[in-house]
Amino acid sequence: MDDVKFAVLGTGGIGRRTLEVSQQKDGLTPVAACDRNGLAIDHDGLDVAELLAATEGNVASERAEDDHGDDTRTVDNTSAVDDSDTRPDGGTAVKQHGEGAGVVASEQARPTETPIQDVIDESAALDAVLLALPNLTHDFIPRTAERFAEAGYEGVLVDVLKRSRVIGMLYERAELFEESGITFVCGAGATPGxxxxxxxxxxxxxxxxxxxxxxxxxxxxxxxxxxxxxxxxxxxxxxxxxxxxxxxxxxxxxxxxxxxxxxxxxxxxxxxxxxxxxxxxxxxxxxxxxxxxxxxxxxxxxxxxxxxxxxxxxxxxxxxxxxxxxxxxTSMAANVNGPALGYLQSAVRMNRVGDYGVFGPADLMPGF
Amino acid sequence: MDDVKFAVLGTGGIGRRTLEVSQQKDGLTPVAACDRNGLAIDHDGLDVAELLAATEGNVASERAEDDHGDDTRTVDNTSAVDDSDTRPDGGTAVKQHGEGAGVVASEQARPTETPIQDVIDESAALDAVLLALPNLTHDFIPRTAERFAEAGYEGVLVDVLKRSRVIGMLYERAELFEESGITFVCGAGATPGxxxxxxxxxxxxxxxxxxxxxxxxxxxxxxxxxxxxxxxxxxxxxxxxxxxxxxxxxxxxxxxxxxxxxxxxxxxxxxxxxxxxxxxxxxxxxxxxxxxxxxxxxxxxxxxxxxxxxxxxxxxxxxxxxxxxxxxxTSMAANVNGPALGYLQSAVRMNRVGDYGVFGPADLMPGF
Incomplete structure (x- = not known):
């Protein structure tokens, strides 16, 4: 497969580990990563080592849904990217080292009030977007995905959400994703995934x-x-x-x-x-x-x-x-991020041949 | 997925068990089955029970490669469909009950000298063809697949072959399959598969x-x-x-x-x-x-x-x-035929969106 350029929304445990794992995989180039305060973007590929070093233990915390997936969990629930109006009560900041809060501590990042919109604006150059977002409210990921579709994004969306009730919300939007040209794989972490x-x-x-x-x-x-x-x-x-x-x-x-x-x-x-x-x-x-x-x-x-x-x-x-x-x-970080990127790669293959819609991991397995 | 109409080339253990398993799956309709002496075909769906009852233990044997996949193995290596010039020395007939040898014992079947060609002639109405053939010579399956491509078949081919050396022969023909509009999944039994x-x-x-x-x-x-x-x-x-x-x-x-x-x-x-x-x-x-x-x-x-x-x-x-x-x-019959039909269904999905070429089972899994 040709090189896959992808963005990560959310630079908490899952987001950062995904960036790290992608460095050890062929054909995956992370080009953007954001949290709720900032965005790092470089269409030739992020300097992941710098980004990770700058942001390790340096993020804002948020009380929200995280994935079981990450037992390194240096910083969890901290991947909150929230420029929508759904932001719940903020949680307690666990760690705030460095000068910036979150991704802006990286020299590749800049502060922004609208990180998701900024990624959407650049999405024509993206093959895939990993939504490594805490599901702040149950419709947060569905609504974020909807914004990509409404902007005419043609590419892959992958999330690592857990709760059963969110899945239906995504399938309800299947037609919107199909019209836009989106291949959405949901629940693609460890479990589900x-x-x-x-x-x-x-x-x-x-x-x-x-x-x-x-x-x-x-x-x-x-x-x-x-x-x-x-x-x-x-x-x-x-x-x-x-x-x-x-x-x-x-x-x-x-x-x-x-x-x-x-x-x-x-x-x-x-x-x-x-x-x-x-x-x-x-x-x-x-x-x-x-x-x-x-x-x-x-x-x-x-x-x-x-x-x-x-x-x-x-x-x-x-x-x-x-x-x-x-x-x-095998740490749960390995078991979330490997599969998330694996499903992302499968989805890019599907997307490139025009296979659009909403899929779960089981849909990508041999038919039953 | 809409109903999948498929043919089985070869009615030895694997072919017959596949027909049997498909009866217990949704959305799979077997419409043709042949061996080297005959062809049963009904585009509205075969009467599998009649076909199995008529042909059980009633087939000609052939010394050739079979799949480990079938430990019911009532009759193995007997699925020889051979109207090409590659037919090796015939093996010993194990069982010859009933009046006809092989599939012609079914009232749905007719004798033919050219069973594979007959299926190719009807292939416009097929979504998929399972090559449950003994690999009589190493190039038998590749050459059979080639004939489908040369006839302009647009659909799925699945085989359950085992030997490593055959895979390369299939990949060599990938362009031919792509041009025809064929999605070929090879080695889709138990192991490989x-x-x-x-x-x-x-x-x-x-x-x-x-x-x-x-x-x-x-x-x-x-x-x-x-x-x-x-x-x-x-x-x-x-x-x-x-x-x-x-x-x-x-x-x-x-x-x-x-x-x-x-x-x-x-x-x-x-x-x-x-x-x-x-x-x-x-x-x-x-x-x-x-x-x-x-x-x-x-x-x-x-x-x-x-x-x-x-x-x-x-x-x-x-x-x-x-x-x-x-x-x-779980018998090896279950472990060959379930996956073979599972991969077949995946391949039909791929074929319908124009995803053509040669794929192994691992290619259908999340990317690595």
Missing amino acids: FLTGAAALAAQSFVEVEDVEIWWGVGLKSGYEDNRGTVREDIAHLEEYDIESARELSDGEIEAIVDEHDGVIEFDDMEHADDVLLERAGICDAADVTVGGILDVRHDEKPTTTTVRVTGRTFDGERGTNTFELDDA | FLTGAAALAAQSFVEVEDVEIWWGVGLKSGYEDNRGTVREDIAHLEEYDIESARELSDGEIEAIVDEHDGVIEFDDMEHADDVLLERAGICDAADVTVGGILDVRHDEKPTTTTVRVTGRTFDGERGTNTFELDDA
Whole structure:
């Protein structure tokens, strides 16, 4: 494939790690990266090393949805790019080193009040845009994508969102994306994303899928202090809380919850979009999919092995369970950013032949 | 996806099982099936139940390459469709029940001297053709595909071939396929195919893949008598033999080899196209891929679990091994025919948007 020029909206953990991973991949050139205060852009390719060095630990924080995907999580929930009117109450800034807040600390960046619009204005030169945005409100990513479509962007959009309910909002806009010439791959991180794809592939032995069980383990390499936002977001998945009530918790209350769990929090039946994405691909009913996992806030090591189990019935009447297992040594950062860029590359291939619309990871797998 | 009308060339184990599996899938309508003596065709859809009932155990045998893919293997190496001049020495007919030899035993079929040409003549009404042919000579599938292209076929071709050396022959013809409007997915059975795709997906955690190990277990549910051809082909993979010398073995000699191994034959470092397909997709060097497995001629159960192990280096400097494992209860028939139809469906999607050329299973996975 020819060189793919892409932009990253959001320079939090996921955005920055994606830039880093792309340096180790062939044919991927990051040309723009922004956060809510600034934009770095160079159509010949960003100097990623400089950008990362300048912005590491130097970003503004925001209480919002992050992806499980990033267990380096040096700075999470900090990728807020927000020049829309949907900006929620700001969170606590976790780290503010250097002179600028966020990407403007890089010598390649300039401050801007309208970072997303600035990227849209340059989008004719982009093959793909990774929306590494915290989903500040549920319609934040759909509405951002809509703005690209309305501006006539012809290219790829990829997000790494998690919540099931957002997926429908994207599919509702499918026609708009098709008209513009956009190939949108949604939920393309670790889960949903990597593991959704694995489930779709593992289903190929079967003519009927009965059960998909996605189970993840995440260790927090960088500890609790660097991961307040993520821990907050995860707590929103606990039965006793939801996004709103988790947002209201004070830092002290969150620490108390973590302490109650001795730092190890188990999540069952999470609202992760693997379910609707597998249903849309015709593989099983959303109700047949369960997502859960264990977050260890105090240790580097994963508290449990990330596993996908797909149980089904074969054409010849047998019942079995195929299994996909990630090595505990693979960080969730690796498991978010590799697949996000992998799906992005697939989407660019599709986009170049005129294959437009909204796709989930499972749609990019062999048909079921 | 709209209904996919497809033909199957070859009604041996793989061809017939594919027809059977397609009955349990949505949106797939088999409209033609042929072997070297006859053709069944109905553009409104074949009566698969009648065809299978009429032809079960009623086919002519041929010594040739079969796919590991079929451990029901009621009749293998019998899918010979051969109206070209490449027909090798005929093998031994294993079973010849019923009045006709092969597909003509079905009331939907008629005898023909030129089954492949007859399908080509009807190909304007086909979305896809599955080449479930034994690769009688190494260029048999490439040359058959060439004939479709020369006739101006616009649609999908899928094969389930195994040998690495055939892949290059297909890619050499890529331009011809592109000009015709053909989307060709090669090596789309179990291995290569299902497991190649799994390796490509498992690689997504890594920025560098060091090692891919594909290991299969096959039990022969239907016993040795029904599987002479497959056992012969497998023996060709043993270090002491090759395709030519295995073809020369008498049935008695083969039985002696099986006896020597107490019915359980282990294969190491097989020439399976997973290697070149993963290399072409940019995932690793062909030399980093090893394929092996164990065939138990005397038991239904798999003698070992089919597993894919992908070892690589993550962007953040870790080394790990991701694993994909098929349940022992999934027959290799399920693991060939499900993926073959899955890749076929993906290829139809690609074909409909004008995405032509030659692709391996790994090319259909997220980019690496």
